[in-house]
Structures are given as structure tokens and as C-alpha cells.
Amino acid sequence: MTPSRRPHRPPFADWTGLHHTVTRRLRAKNETLQPDLDPEVRAALWRRGFLADKWRLLSMETRSFDGFLSDVQRHMARNINGPHGLVLDDKFVLYKALQTVARQPEMLAALYDGTVTVLAQSWNTLLGGEIPATIYAKPAQGAMGRGLIRATVGGGAVTVDGQRFGGDDFLDRLRRSGHDYVVTLGVAQHPEMAAFWPGTTNTLRVLAVRDPHNGKPFVGAAALRVGTRASGAIDNFSRGGLSFPVDPATGAIGPGVRRLSSGHVEPVQAHPDTGLRIAGRTVPLWTDVLACTLGAFVHLPFLRYVGWDVAVGPDGPVVIEGNSYSGVDVFQVHGPLLHAPALRAFYEHHGILAYTGPAG
Template identity: 35%
Template sequence: MSLDQAPSPKKPIYPVRLAQRLLRNAKDPLGIPERTAKTYRYRRRQFGAARRFLRKEFRWETEWGNRKPDWWRRGFLSRSVTLYQLPDNDPSLYINDVQRYFRTKRMVNPHLQEVLNNKFSFFLLVKNLGLDTDVVDLLGLHTRGHVHPFPQSRRIPVDQFLAEILSERQHIFVKPLHGAEANGVRSMKIADGEYRMDGQPSSIEEMAQWVRDFPRPVLFEAAITQHDSQAYLNPHSTNTIRLLTMPDVTDDHTPFIARASQRIGSVRSGHIDNWTKGGLSANVDLETGKLSAAAQLPEGNDLQWYAEHPDSGARIQGHQVPFWEETKQLVLDAAQRLAFMEYIGWDIIITQDGPVILEANINSGMNVLQVHGPLLADPRAAAYYRARGVV
């Protein structure tokens, strides 16, 4: 046999790969029992979930004395025990952290989740829903060193785009296509002839370099001027409202608002209002639109409540959210048109002319909502979570 006719050598099958192949197929000739294969896969999933749970636990940098390992087996991170004031409140009425991180992601069909996870695709979708509102203006998208401005057909360098758009708009936000907890979000503006990024003096070249260095494509969004009464809560951030919608499975699956939270920026959170960065959360009364006192994600074992803003002294408790009826109607209308999504955390900005949709999330921000009370105390919410296998 010539060299040209010689058979190519077979790739070696390593022991681990062989074991995985056998356990994937319970009818393998070697006769691995189906029950053994299922047990192996179940234990592997359990181990992976436990590892991710502990990773989240230790993302909270705190003293060991603030950790509560006795609650881990009940599904609660140590910080959540303080946040929900357990065991003074009934733990069974709360969506715990295991359910939150590993089960609530099932609410939206996995094949549809990308629509919400990708801010670009969500923008295009909302623009076509025919809602009686505007959405945040999408100004352009950066990839591979250049920006594609919308709705133009050109492709320009980042520094040129930033100079042009800031001259026109004065203030914009830069966001990754995918992301949560405001990671990778930057504020860029020009004020009194000076460029600023996240409130700090900067230059066009420094801002452009940050965009070029970011490892993924980013979107440029117009900054929206919030209503004066919303700016009163904290003028240094855009103070958004998170509303959670889900279908009423006890009736005709019409969407309802399970909880609403007014997020307010602080010195800790900087130019954004994000809860995980140190912003405040006040409950919005669903009937009246008035705010409760606000909480802040605890650094230790004490949960602080603020009737007034801890930095500015602005009154929070009793504050009236403007355009509240219009905000509820907008969100319920949008949720009905996207009923196939079922479970959406909406972020809304209140402007002088009414509510505007900023974005929507599969991640509802469970603890920013449940700090104001357990979601399972609402029979409709409890029925939905049971129907979807969360509890």
C-alpha cells in the first residue's frame, strides 16, 4: 500500500470523553444503566449550581461574621438574609437566591431570550410595537473601530462620531449590547466646553479609546431629560422605575404588574441609579404612585431605610411619581403585545411629556423588588411562579 493510500490515524478517545459519551447514551454497548447516567447528570448539575451559588456569595466582599452559612441550604445568600430581614419575615414567601438565579431564567423561552438580552434587537422590536410612546433614541453602534450612525448609511471613526454627536446632543450613554447591573455603561457629555466621562474631566480621544478598547460592540443612546420632580430625588443620575410584569395564570393570562420600584442614584452609585452599585430603592404604591422610604443594598448586617435622601436630603417617602397612570398603562400595553415573553422587568424614565421605555430585562432584579416585601405574598404571583416550576 502506498503512502497516499494509507488510512488516516484515528483520533484517540480520552477516558473522560469516553465516560461522557457513555453517559450521554444509556444504550451504549458497554451497558451503562440509564438510571446511573441520569444520576450522574443530575449530580453534575447540582455541583455546578452549588459552585455558582458560592461564587455569588463571595462576590460580596465582607467580613466572615456577616456571612450566614446556615441559610445557604435554604437557598439564601447571606446578604439576602439581611435584606429580607430573615427570619423575622417568613422565608417561604420569598423567591430565594437559588430560585432567582437558576429557575426564573426559564420564564422566557430560551429561543426568545436573545430578543430581551440584546439591547439592539429589543430597540428594533419596541420601535415596531406601535406603542403610544417613544423609546430612547439609538444613535449608533460601534464595532471593529468604527461607528455606524443611525439612521445613516455611513461608517466613521469613533472620535469623529463622538465629536459630532456630543456637539449635537451634549449628553449620551454608551452601553454593551449585552449586560446587566450597569456593567460597561458610560456617561459621556460636554458641559461648559469641557468633555466628561462618568462625571470626570476627559477628552474625545480618551473616550474614543475606551470605546475602541471595549471587547464587545457597544451602542450609543441619547440621554433623556427626566421630569423635574424625578430629578429632584437625585439630579446627578437618571432615576428610573423598574416594573415587573407577568401573566395572571389564575384567570385569562392578562399581564399584571407584580411590583414597582423607584431607583435613585447616590454618591455610592455615581452617575447611575443602579441598585447593585449603591443606588437606593423605594417601593412605588401601585394604586397611588407614591413612594415608600428607600433602602440601600447593605454592606453589613444592618439594613438602612431613608425617608430622605442620605446625600441631598430630598424627601423620598411620600413623593409622587408623575404620570403614574400613564406609566402603568404603557407597561401593561407593552406586556400584552409581548405576551409570548411572559416575564419582563421594564425600566422606565419619566420625562416632562410622560413615560419612556429605556429597556426590558429577563433578570427582574429580584432583591431590588423583594426588599419591599415578598413576591409570593401576592396569590397571582405565587400561582405564576408555581406554574413555571420556580417554587
């Protein structure tokens, strides 16, 4: 007799506990979103595991719920990597894991538990340099650009929003924040990527998963994020940046969107601040991006599911970070994620789609 196929759930995973934790956190968040939304619509969304903002963001007025990965399901996906997801949840740990595998921004300093560690002699070299260099300070366990500080270093000082600090003073300010931080050197962009918007590092979110039947990784979805004047120093779609779908097979860039203050999205073909047309172009060095994001799975065989953030430098891709339960809004604003058969099969195999709504 052939045994029936059941969703794969690692023995270490407390799925019931996670479901209740996810529901509790999202319910509290949901109370702050779209207060003007019709209560019946809000209730219908929540019964299916969606936060209230998805009604407008995903244009659900004109679409059914079918095919969209819900907010509850997206957070439940954290358990797909099990305890190994910790490698992705800390930027310094991932940096070490990929150090011999992929290009990454140079790590200059790390701050953990109130201790400042300068990791590279280049920190002092940059500090004393005559030509300013861009650096980024990020919470080591942060996401969505929260707490990100973009600064320039050179001439004996670190400059943040026009304010100058000594090198030690800058690191001490990070230490006193109470958060773990990493400081990295900025990445030079491929000229085509920089041209999209020179004010930010414009990155790709590449959703790579491991086929549960043969173990081979594949790219299920990809999106290009481009900064704007509104998004400031970051390119995050949730913070005012643009999102364009990218064909995983070819790297072709499709028509994009930007999020309006109302919560709806507006179609964009060109950059709103420069007029440069982006839709219809192709991501430079796309085959190298695929090789990089899929090749990392060979060296990290315990991972099943990663949302890679990748910059494209003049000579090839640079891995900025990885996400153990990637946000999916940047993909789903262009269409339901689960309409891709291979992705639907992946989530079904890992039991994610069984969570059709919040815990009782």
C-alpha cells in the first residue's frame, strides 16, 4: 500500500503555538490599519487571515481571495526553515555563512549586547579618507528598513543627515540605542540599476525555495524595488518605493506600482520623479543573479525558503540579506502568488495552506 502524502512538518516545530502567537500579534496590528474600512469587509478579510490593508493594496475589490497567500500564512511560513531560519534572522550570522560563497557588502563593525567590535581595518581607513564613502547601519535582527541609518564617512567624521560625528561617537550612539547593529559599506551599483533612481541602492527581492520532492532550488517569484524621493534612503515598497515584477525566467521587468497614501496602488511604467521608463527593460546580469541566489542553497543545505535581497553591482550580484519568511506584498501587488503552480505545491507540502484563517 502506498502511504498517503502528508504536509511536511518538522518534529521540532510547534505549529499550534506559532499559529496562536501569529494570530495574537496580527490581530493587534490589524486594529491600527485602515480604520475607515467597512467593518464587514474587515471581518471577511480577517476570517481568511488577511489584514485590513490588503483590501486596497491587493485590489481585492476586483479580485477574489483565491490565490493570495494571506498574512497569517505568510507568518506561518517562518516555520518552514525551522530553527535553521536563525541563520537568516541575524545579518552578521548570514554574513559569516555566505562569506566564501557570495559577494556581500563589506562588514565594518558589529555591535552586540552593548559591545562594539570593529571588524575591518578599512573602517579607520574610510574614516580618515578624503573621498566620502556611503555606509549603512542596520539593526542586526531588523526588517523592512526599520532603524536603517544611511551615512557618509570620511574626513575624520561620520555624517548623518548633515550632522557630523566622530567615528567612536557614531558607534557609541548605535550602542546606546539598545539594539544590536551591523555597519556595512555601501555597494556600487551596475550603471543600469543606478539609473533607475540614483538616490538609493535599488534591489531585487528573489523568492527562492527548495523543491520538496527533488531538493532542487528554484525561483518562484522576483521583484525589483526602486527608491523614490518619498522613500528617502531606502527602496522599500512599504516605505514609498516602487515595485516592478520580474520574470524569473528572463529577468524582464513588467509594469510596476507604487502605494498611495489611501492604501491603494497606482500603476507606473516610468519613475515618477525622473520620467525614466523602467517597465520593459531587463535586469542586468540576470543569469548571474539566478546563479547566485540558487547556488547559495548548495552551501546552506538546511534552508528551504529564502527571500533574498540582492543588489546588482558592476561585476555581478551582491547579497544584501536573506529573509526567513519573506514579505510577499512586493510580489502580490502584481497578482496572486499561489497562481504559480510550483509555489502553491511548495506551500501545500509544508502545510502552510492549511491555515485558512486565524486561530480561534
